[in-house]
Amino acid sequence: QVKLLQSGAALVKPGDSVKMSCKASGYTFTDYIIHWVKQSHGKSLEWIGYINPYSGGTNYNEKFKSKATLTVDKSSSTAYMEFSRLTSEDSAIYYCARGGYNPYVMDAWGQGASVTVSS
Amino acid sequence: DVQMTQSPYNLAASPGESVSINCKASKSISKYLAWYQQKPGKANKLLIYDGSTLQSGIPSRFSGSGSGTDFTLTIRSLEPEDFGLYYCQQHNEYPFTFGSGTKLEIK
Numbered sequence: 760q761v762k763l764l765q766s767g768a769a770l771v772k773p774g775d776s777v778k779m780s781c782k783a784s785g786y787t788f789t790d791y792i793i794h795w796v797k798q799s800h801g802k803s804l805e806w807i808g809y810i811n812p813y814s815g816g817t818n819y820n821e822k823f824k825s826k827a828t829l830t831v832d833k834s835s836s837t838a839y840m841e842f843s844r845l846t847s848e849d850s851a852i853y854y855c856a857r858g859g860y861n862p863y864v865m866d867a868w869g870q871g872a873s874v875t876v877s878s
Numbered sequence: 879d880v881q882m883t884q885s886p887y888n889l890a891a892s893p894g895e896s897v898s899i900n901c902k903a904s905k906s907i908s909k910y911l912a913w914y915q916q917k918p919g920k921a922n923k924l925l926i927y928d929g930s931t932l933q934s935g936i937p938s939r940f941s942g943s944g945s946g947t948d949f950t951l952t953i954r955s956l957e958p959e960d961f962g963l964y965y966c967q968q969h970n971e972y973p974f975t976f977g978s979g980t981k982l983e984i985k
Contacts, residue, residue, distance in 0.1 A: 803978045806975065820974075861927055864969050867924075
C-alpha cells in the first residue's frame with residue numbers, strides 16, 4: 760500500500776537549517792507530486808509547496824519561498840525539504856503528502872516530522 | 879489568499895448520532911474543497927474532495943456538499959473511530975489553504 764515514511768524529530772539551533780526526508784513506497788514515485796505542509800503546535804495546517812518528482816518542478820507558497828527548498832532523489836523514491844534560517848516560529852510538525860488523482864488533493868500522508876528550534 | 883472559516887470549533891456527539899461541520903471560503907472556490915481527518919498517532923486521512931466525491935475506501939456515512947463559498951461535511955451514524963480533528967482545504971487556487979479545524983469529541 761502507499762506509504763510515506765518521514766525522518767525523525769530534529770532539535771536545531773536558531774539560524775541553522777534542517778533537511779527532512781520523505782521516503783515513498785507502494786507506488787511509482789514519479790507519477791505523483793509531493794506536497795509539504797506545516798502544522799504549528801495546536802494550530803491548523805499551512806501548505807508550503809509541492810514538487811513534481813518526474814520533472815523536479817516546484818510550486819511554493821509565497822510565504823515559504825525564501826524559507827523552504829524542495830528536492831527529490833528519484834533513485835531512492837525520496838523527497839526532501841530543507842528549511843533555512845530557522846527561528847522559533849519554525850518549530851512545528853512538518854508533513855509530506857502525496858498529491859492524488861487530483862494532484863492538489865493530498866491522498867496519502869506521512870506520519871509527520873517534529874522540528875524544535877531552540878538554543 | 880483564500881481564507882477558510884470552519885465551524886463549529888468543537889463538537890460533542892454520541893455514537894449513532896449524525897453531525898455536520900461547515901466550511902466557508904472568503905471567495906468562490908467552485909467545487910474544489912477537500913476534507914481530512916486527523917487523529918493522534920495516525921496518518922491524516924483524505925475523506926472527500928471536489929466538494930462531494932468520496933475518497934476510495936472511505937465509508938459512505940461520510941458525505942460532502944456545497945459549492946461556491948459554503949460547504950458541509952456530514953457524518954451519519956457516528957462510529958467510535960470517527961472522533962478526532964477535521965480540516966477543510968480549498969484546492970481551487972494557490973496557495974492552498976486549510977480551515978482552522980473542528981474537534982469532534984465523544985459526548
